[in-house]
């Protein structure tokens with residue numbers, strides 16, 4: 001005998017939890033199936049454990065921060081806006097705060113409080129939860145879905161919401177299950193690719209490991225097109241990461257990067273001409289100073305050693321620097337090239353780009369256009385955004401749409 005539900009949500013992450021709350025709020029008998037031992041494992045690690053749950057800005061700004069299929073998100077964001085997210089959590093008793101860049105966090109700085117708030121709402125509305133649930137098959141017969149689990153338990157229901165997320169950070173329970181179900185029911189799945197992911201380089205940058213730079217311009221040239229971002233970045237022993245590198249990774253993740261070059265402009269506020277004028281002035285003024293000491297006042301010490309070695313600039317007195325050496329120096333500061341190898345493994349991408357093709361999903365309900373009463377929400381869809389709370393907003397808005405529509 002199988003137990004019958006109006007709605008079964010597969011996946012108890014951000015999108016699954018919110019969709020179950022709205023489904024149950026409409027009086028639907030709702031069950032969440034989660035294969036982890038607890039809900040919201042990925043939510044727990046978001047925002048470095050603080051959970052940047054949305055961005056307190058206009059819908060237009062959210063749309064501008066979505067890399068793939070922003071248009072699809074138009075209805076969802078209008079139905080459940082960033083403002084709705086803030087009100088939803090505050091009405092549930094979670095105090096929030098807005099930080100730099102309009103990033104919204106729980107006032108407690110604890111992502112666990114976001115999970116607790118959602119779990120409490122689920123309990124209040126009578127959502128049933130089955131943890132440690134390994135699903136074997138999902139079938140549809142005569143308008144009824146039948147879900148069989150590995151432990152021989154069977155569930156039947158009118159509607160299924162797939163909220164299994166992307167494939168990155170597999171330790172949090174991420175799995176390709178949602179893609180498999182989508183394919184089984186005739187959907188296209190766009191090949192998953194890493195997004196918001198470190199950019200691995202060919203050059204040996206190990207001596208720069210851990211070095212963080214602010215106010216620099218990072219450009220990636222690939223297929224004769226240049227993608228550029230200004231802000232903060234970080235070196236690891238073999239990759240470029242930090243906000244601007246992660247952002248660029250989402251823009252270049254569909255290209256073959258083996259011939260791509262990354263260029264760093266360490267002094268974007270100065271043109272080459274202005275930098276030349278500055279050097280001429282300073283070299284004259286501090287003619288007795290060593291080049292290395294002088295550069296150390298302009299750039300982090302480790303970086304100076306790295307690029308003087310790389311450009312084979314000899315350490316000498318400023319007065320002895322030739323015009324040619326000055327040009328090398330200017331080029332180093334304005335266009336320091338590093339060869340790109342590839343993006344890091346998809347598992348370390350903060351989000352997954354690709355997923356269920358939104359062309360086959362109704363943007364006003366998140367229901368499949370091919371299979372009535374089958375819904376897809378959150379990161380399992382081919383929608384991804386930059387950092388700043390935009391990805392969780394996608395989960396809340398699409399989860400709301402499905403929960404409200406079932």
Ligand SMILES: Cc1cc2nc3c(=O)[nH]c(=O)nc-3n(C[C@H](O)[C@H](O)[C@H](O)COP(=O)(O)OP(=O)(O)OC[C@H]3O[C@@H](n4cnc5c(N)ncnc54)[C@H](O)[C@@H]3O)c2cc1C
Nearest residue numbers: 011013014015035046047052165173177378379389391392
């Ligand atoms: C380190 C990190 C930090 C992040 N920080 C932020 C941030 O601060 N702000 C932001 O907006 N976004 C952030 N993100 C992105 C954000 O976490 C995701 O976009 C969001 O969690 C997607 O929600 P989801 O519900 O679609 O998927 P998930 O939250 O991944 O939930 C999917 C759930 O489905 C379950 N599941 C998978 N397969 C099965 C199966 N076969 N059976 C049953 N259950 C299954 C999983 O265990 C999981 O619980 C971050 C991501 C990472 C990795």
